[in-house]
Amino acid sequence: MGPQAGGGEQVTTTGATAESGGTTALVKLTGVSKYYGNIRALQDVSLEVSAGEITCVLGDNGAGKSTLIKIIAGLHRHDAGTFEIEGEETVLANPRAALDHGIATVYQDLAVVPLMPVWRNFFLGSEPTKGRGPLRRLDVELMRRTTRDELLRMGIDLRDVDQPIGTLSGGERQCVAIARAVHFGAKVLVLDEPTAALGVKQSGVVLKYVAAARDAGLGVVLITHNPHHAYLVGDRFVLLKRGTMAGSHTRDSITLDELTRQMAGGSELDALSHELERVAESGSGVTDATARGAGRTGPAGPADQASRTTAPTRDDTTR
Numbered sequence: 001m002g003p004q005a006g007g008g009e010q011v012t013t014t015g016a017t018a019e020s021g022g023t024t025a026l027v028k029l030t031g032v033s034k035y036y037g038n039i040r041a042l043q044d045v046s047l048e049v050s051a052g053e054i055t056c057v058l059g060d061n062g063a064g065k066s067t068l069i070k071i072i073a074g075l076h077r078h079d080a081g082t083f084e085i086e087g088e089e090t091v092l093a094n095p096r097a098a099l100d101h102g103i104a105t106v107y108q109d110l111a112v113v114p115l116m117p118v119w120r121n122f123f124l125g126s127e128p129t130k131g132r133g134p135l136r137r138l139d140v141e142l143m144r145r146t147t148r149d150e151l152l153r154m155g156i157d158l159r160d161v162d163q164p165i166g167t168l169s170g171g172e173r174q175c176v177a178i179a180r181a182v183h184f185g186a187k188v189l190v191l192d193e194p195t196a197a198l199g200v201k202q203s204g205v206v207l208k209y210v211a212a213a214r215d216a217g218l219g220v221v222l223i224t225h226n227p228h229h230a231y232l233v234g235d236r237f238v239l240l241k242r243g244t245m246a247g248s249h250t251r252d253s254i255t256l257d258e259l260t261r262q263m264a265g266g267s268e269l270d271a272l273s274h275e276l277e278r279v280a281e282s283g284s285g286v287t288d289a290t291a292r293g294a295g296r297t298g299p300a301g302p303a304d305q306a307s308r309t310t311a312p313t314r315d316d317t318t319r
């Protein structure tokens with residue numbers, strides 16, 4: 001069910017077609033749809049990300065965020081619409097093809113080997129060697145040194161790159177994954193809810209490195225359900241709802257309050273709130289306290305979760 005069909009919700013697009021300094025987008029999706037059998041996971045979704053920019057994709061559960069990531073990462077093919085990489089229409093055959101185009105995806109579970117040292121995980125699958133023939137062996141010193149240097153370059157000062165990566169905090173592991181993608185030459189970094197499992201402080205740290213990747217010239221696609229986190233670092237915002245686009249905005253065309261409101265369901269939430277107030281007034285089965293509580297804050301959902309997150313303002317942690 002599209003936004004129009006779903007209770008009169010309007011798709012809002014503000015400033016979203018603005019050219020980013022006249023440069024070609026690194027990744028551009030136009031009118032992309034994806035079906036799983038007869039389940040429509042995405043319909044007519046468009047977004048772009050350019051070098052030195054963060055495009056945030058916001059959506060509640062089932063909105064289609066993972067499906068969108070899988071298309072950009074080469075795991076799934078889109079059924080309709082176009083996918084351009086640096087202006088060339090492309091169909092990615094597999095995740096390797098995405099990597100070859102400079103698209104690196106950091107998934108929530110990170111796919112690390114917990115008992116291996118940080119440096120070993122940093123180079124997993126791309127280990128440098130030294131020596132020839134029977135004397136060929138892993139260049140451990142180079143890996144240790146490079147890992148330490150690359151992390152420092154991103155401003156990450158780990159006590160010891162020899163410690164098992166499983167002993168790092170969730171936030172530190174995300175930071176290592178971001179630094180790794182930057183080191184291996186990613187042009188586009190796709191981050192799958194990097195702050196979802198983190199507390200306020202660690203989320204701030206991770207967002208700082210997301211901004212560092214943007215400042216290093218990468219195009220970043222940040223998937224999140226938290227508008228506060230998105231607004232701290234985002235340049236563009238694409239809102240997904242049940243597989244369709246509920247909004248597309250540039251940073252200068254939307255406030256945090258409006259983004260939060262749209263993410264929470266906007267007019268749907270207002271309508272529900274009024275309905276609950278009416279039920280409370282007529283005293284039919286809902287206690288006054290319940291109705292007043294629901295009327296005040298709306299049902300538990302992303303806005304509710306977000307309102308409990310008091311992240312610092314963008315100016316505090318980034319740029």
Ligand SMILES: Nc1ncnc2c1ncn2[C@@H]1O[C@H](COP(=O)(O)OP(=O)(O)OP(=O)(O)O)[C@@H](O)[C@H]1O
Nearest residue numbers: 036039040041059060061062063064065066067068
């Ligand atoms: N492999 C699949 N087969 C069938 N339906 C699927 C498949 N993957 C996703 N879907 C459906 O497609 C829709 C979008 O799912 P998707 O996982 O992309 O959403 P999401 O925004 O990532 O949600 P969440 O935040 O809960 O992970 C949902 O209705 C989901 O049930």
